[in-house]
Structures are given as C-alpha cells and as structure tokens.
Amino acid sequence: MENFLEQMAELFEVDSVNLQDEVIAFDAWDSLTGLSIIALADDEYGITITVNDILEAKTIQGLYALFNQKK
Amino acid sequence: MLFNPVSLLDKRYLITGAASGLGKATSILLSKLGAELILVDIDEEGLNDTSKMCSSNVIKVIINLYDISDLKAKIIDSVSKFGKLNGFVHLAGRPYISPLKSINEKTTTEVFMLNTYVGIELAKICTNRKIFAGESGSLVFISSVYGLVGSAANVGYAMSKSALHGVTKSLAIELAPKNIRVNCIAPGFIKTNMLQKISDSFNSEYNDTLTKLHPLGLGEADDVANSVAFLLSDMSKWITGSIMSVDGGFTAQ
Ligand SMILES: NC(=O)c1ccc[n+]([C@@H]2O[C@H](COP(=O)([O-])OP(=O)(O)OC[C@H]3O[C@@H](n4cnc5c(N)ncnc54)[C@H](O)[C@@H]3O)[C@@H](O)[C@H]2O)c1
Numbered sequence: 001m002e003n004f005l006e007q008m009a010e011l012f013e014v015d016s017v018n019l020q021d022e023v024i025a026f027d028a029w030d031s032l033t034g035l036s037i038i039a040l041a042d043d044e045y046g047i048t049i050t051v052n053d054i055l056e057a058k059t060i061q062g063l064y065a066l067f068n069q070k071k
Numbered sequence: 072m073l074f075n076p077v078s079l080l081d082k083r084y085l086i087t088g089a090a091s092g093l094g095k096a097t098s099i100l101l102s103k104l105g106a107e108l109i110l111v112d113i114d115e116e117g118l119n120d121t122s123k124m125c126s127s128n129v130i131k132v133i134i135n136l137y138d139i140s141d142l143k144a145k146i147i148d149s150v151s152k153f154g155k156l157n158g159f160v161h162l163a164g165r166p167y168i169s170p171l172k173s174i175n176e177k178t179t180t181e182v183f184m185l186n187t188y189v190g191i192e193l194a195k196i197c198t199n200r201k202i203f204a205g206e207s208g209s210l211v212f213i214s215s216v217y218g219l220v221g222s223a224a225n226v227g228y229a230m231s232k233s234a235l236h237g238v239t240k241s242l243a244i245e246l247a248p249k250n251i252r253v254n255c256i257a258p259g260f261i262k263t264n265m266l267q268k269i270s271d272s273f274n275s276e277y278n279d280t281l282t283k284l285h286p287l288g289l290g291e292a293d294d295v296a297n298s299v300a301f302l303l304s305d306m307s308k309w310i311t312g313s314i315m316s317v318d319g320g321f322t323a324q
Binding site for chain 1 (some may be wrong): 168169170172173174175177178221224
C-alpha cells in the first residue's frame with residue numbers, strides 16, 4: 001500500500017496522496033497521466049486497464065482496489 | 072514458366088515473430104513464393120498455425136528471443152538439418168506505450184533487447200559463413216513510423232525502432248563486401264493483435280484519429296509482407312541501407 005501511494009504521488013506530481021483524493025481533481029490529471037497509470041498497471045502489477053476503468057475507480061482508494069482486484 | 076522476378080525458389084530465410092500478425096502473413100507469402108523457412112517464435116500454438124498455412128518446407132523453432140545464447144545454438148542446429156540461409160526478417164517485437172513519467176529501466180531495456188539488439192545478434196549469426204548461403208543475401212528489419220516521427224507516450228518504443236535505422240545503415244556498409252543487403256521497413260498502423268492491444272487502452276475516438284493519420288487508410292499485414300518479399304528477392308539487388316516507408320502516406324504529410 002505504501003509503495004502504491006508513493007507511485008501515485010509521483011504520477012500526480014504531488015508530495016503525497018490520500019485514499020479519498022479524486023483522480024480528476026489533481027492538477028496533473030490529463031490523458032498522459034492516465035496513460036502513465038495504465039503503463040504502471042501493466043509493468044508492475046501485470047494487469048491491463050483502460051482509461052474508463054480509471055475514471056470509474058474515481059479515487060486513489062478505487063485505483064488501489066482496481067490494481068489489486070483485476071487479474 | 073511465367074516470368075516471376077520475386078520468386079524465392081531455392082532460397083531459405085529465418086522469420087522471427089512468425090506466429091502472429093505481420094510475421095504470420097509474411098511467412099505465408101514467402102512460402103507461396105517458394106522460400107523454405109525457419110519459423111521462430113515463443114508462441115508454439117501460433118507457430119503450428121502458421122506452419123500449417125505454409126506451402127513450402129518449413130521448420131519451427133520455439134524460443135524466447137531474450138535468450139540470446141539459446142538462439143545461436145538453435146539456429147546452428149536448424150541450419151545443419153535444413154541448409155544454409157540467404158537471410159532473415161526480424162518481425163518479433165513489442166510495443167511500449169508509456170509517457171515519460173511512468174517509463175522504467177527494466178521494461179525499456181527489454182523493449183530494446185527484443186526490438187533492436189536481437190536483430191543485431193541475428194545479423195551476427197546469420198552472416199557467418201557457417202550459416203550464410205553465400206549468395207542473394209538480404210536482411211530485413213521492421214521499425215515503425217514512430218522510428219521516423221514523434222508521438223507522445225512512445226519514447227521507449229521510438230528509441231528501439233529509430234535505433235534500427237542506424238543499425239540498418241551501418242550494417243549495409245559493413246556487409247556490402249559480402250554482397251549481403253540490409254534494409255528496414257517502417258510500417259504505419261496495421262490491423263493486427265498488437266494494434267488491438269494498443270487501441271484497447273484507448274476509446275473509439277482514438278481509432279478514428281488513427282485512421283485519419285493514414286491518407287490511404289489503415290494497412291493490412293499483406294502490405295508489409297509484399298514489401299518484405301521485394302526486399303528479399305533479387306529484384307531489389309541494388310537496394311541496401313534503405314528505410315522503406317510502408318505507411319499509407321502517414322509520413323508523407
Ligand atoms: N501492427 C502494427 O501496426 C505495426 C506497426 C509498425 C510496426 N510494427 C512492428 O511489426 C512487428 C510485428 O508486429 P505485429 O503487429 O505482427 O505484432 P504481433 O504481436 O502480432 O506479433 C509479434 C510476435 O512476436 C512474438 N514475440 C514477442 N516476444 C517474443 C520473444 N521474447 N521471443 C520470441 N517471440 C516473441 C510474439 O509471440 C508474436 O507472435 C513488430 O516489431 C512491431 O513493432 C507493427
């Protein structure tokens with residue numbers, strides 16, 4: 001979990017993130033950041049997700065669940 | 072007999088990535104033109120499929136191309152049973168969609184290994200006089216429009232494909248005294264599994280955008296296969312070190 005939060009902070013270009021933070025509310029949220037999340041999911045979690053999956057996950061917590069559920 | 076300047080009768084080639092997409096279509100076409108083939112891929116089922124669709128003599132080599140030492144041993148073994156090679160086509164490859172901020176060293180290195188370095192290693196093995204048939208030598212690499220022009224979220228892939236252009240030109244010079252030609256095809260987007268995998272991560276709008284990038288529309292696997300046949304055949308005997316755009320006009324704009 002801690003590692004995941006650090007990765008999200010890196011991609012959203014902030015010092016730290018909270019579980020309830022909304023994905024699209026980050027200043028750094030754009031289509032390239034979406035692609036970065038997709039690439040991270042593929043590279044390090046071995047899962048294939050889409051931009052829609054990310055939008056539906058809504059929050060950091062939702063992304064965490066997505067990363068650890070869809071196998 | 073009818074005049075057929077792209078006939079590949081009595082020629083032998085090694086094809087990587089033969090189990091799927093462009094490699095499969097290329098193998099089937101070359102086989103129709105009479106070439107005997109060593110079909111190389113990691114995907115056994117796909118290789119069986121391709122080999123069933125080939126009409127000439129083919130042998131299958133199942134291998135993970137990341138394993139370079141195994142590659143050499145298996146090529147030497149196949150050639151001892153099969154006969155010496157006139158060249159190869161390196162079609163195995165993988166995409167790497169990642170913006171700069173999620174790029175990582177491990178995946179980038181793997182992409183470079185498979186897309187680029189394996190091609191150099193194949194050239195080293197196949198031009199050795201123990202393997203090379205000694206005539207009509209032709210090596211073909213497959214890059215991409217994204218080895219020629221830029222696109223976002225593609226830096227790792229672009230690195231691996233543009234590097235092939237340097238490889239093509241320098242090997243063309245180095246191998247010219249042996250009369251071995253070295254060329255590269257830079258395809259636009261072709262309807263294959265790889266494209267499917269990429270476009271699955273986008274929406275349908277992306278697919279429309281993709282189509283519009285090609286004045287002649289998206290390509291078919293045979294469009295690349297046909298160009299490979301030309302570059303292997305003696306019809307292209309004065310062509311070496313060239314990067315051939317096979318992209319429906321993508322890079323003409
Ligand atoms: N399809 C396109 O639109 C397109 C466009 C430009 C360039 N290309 C390039 O053309 C080539 C072929 O693409 P494709 O669309 O046919 O892809 P594909 O995914 O359909 O086929 C690639 C083949 O390579 C094999 N392969 C992958 N890793 C391997 C490994 N480690 N060892 C052995 N075999 C391995 C796979 O099993 C597969 O059979 C690639 O180099 C690709 O970059 C494709």
